Amino acid sequence: MKVEIEGSPFLPEELKKWKAKRVKKACRTLRLKLDSKGSAEEIAQQLTTRKIQMSTEDMLALLKGKLGLSRLGMKLISGLSGKRRRMAKTRITAQGISAERFSKRLEALMIEPDQNYRRVNLSVYPEHYVLRPNHGTLEVVETTGNAPLPTQFFITFGDEAGLMEPRDPRYPFQSAGIARLNDQTEIGGVRHQFRDTTEGLECLLCVEFPGLCPKFLVKAHQKHLAVEFTNWLTWILAHQSEE
Numbered sequence: 001m002k003v004e005i006e007g008s009p010f011l012p013e014e015l016k017k018w019k020a021k022r023v024k025k026a027c028r029t030l031r032l033k034l035d036s037k038g039s040a041e042e043i044a045q046q047l048t049t050r051k052i053q054m055s056t057e058d059m060l061a062l063l064k065g066k067l068g069l070s071r072l073g074m075k076l077i078s079g080l081s082g083k084r085r086r087m088a089k090t091r092i093t094a095q096g097i098s099a100e101r102f103s104k105r106l107e108a109l110m111i112e113p114d115q116n117y118r119r120v121n122l123s124v125y126p127e128h129y130v131l132r133p134n135h136g137t138l139e140v141v142e143t144t145g146n147a148p149l150p151t152q153f154f155i156t157f158g159d160e161a162g163l164m165e166p167r168d169p170r171y172p173f174q175s176a177g178i179a180r181l182n183d184q185t186e187i188g189g190v191r192h193q194f195r196d197t198t199e200g201l202e203c204l205l206c207v208e209f210p211g212l213c214p215k216f217l218v219k220a221h222q223k224h225l226a227v228e229f230t231n232w233l234t235w236i237l238a239h240q241s242e243e
Helices: 012-030 040-053 056-062 064-081 099-111 115-123 215-238
Strands: 002-005 085-095 128-134 137-142 151-157 173-180 186-196 200-210
Touching: 002 215, 012 040, 012 215, 040 115, 056 064, 056 128, 064 151, 064 186, 064 200, 085 215, 099 115, 099 128, 099 151, 099 173, 099 186, 099 200, 099 215, 115 128, 115 215, 151 186, 200 215
Parallel strands: none
Antiparallel strands: 002 085, 085 200, 128 137, 137 151, 151 173, 173 186, 186 200
């Protein structure tokens, strides 16, 4: 796999460093103490195990105060931003899988309420706390970029009205939808697009944030996209035979 952010390579060593930072932040957010003697990957696996051991309701209860504060902040920023958006974009190429196959498997991870998929989704990024499908809408609780607090929002896939990032006809497959708070306030959305290459596929990933979101947060989310999608790709590549 190759990752590119703003025209420059995002190297595997950089990706590992970013992930290790976010593991530490996730442990602080969840007030967890993990065995720090293992490798960075072993510590990340410990974190996933602890998250899986908590129910979604337990997780929401633990994060209730932080989510309330971030909800107020996002509502204010979204209201003041109007239709202005900032875009976090990351490009990934991978070998050994078609765009159609990856798109279908990613869709299943996003909309099918399966316990194995829950484990996968919580494991691909340290600060994924809830990814709960409900009839085409995905409830997400995560820390975007390097924001100080996690945020809860709901992505309705297939609902593209209001997305600012245009559809690129060169990419025949996509995962797209509007993101809203629990009171239906629109806070942005996603338009992830996929196409075949001679060796596999190319992913053009885009997350839309309110225009007044700080640039540093949006830029950091490009690294978030790099980590989670390389991990989703790795899992899907390893499980192609299960389709």
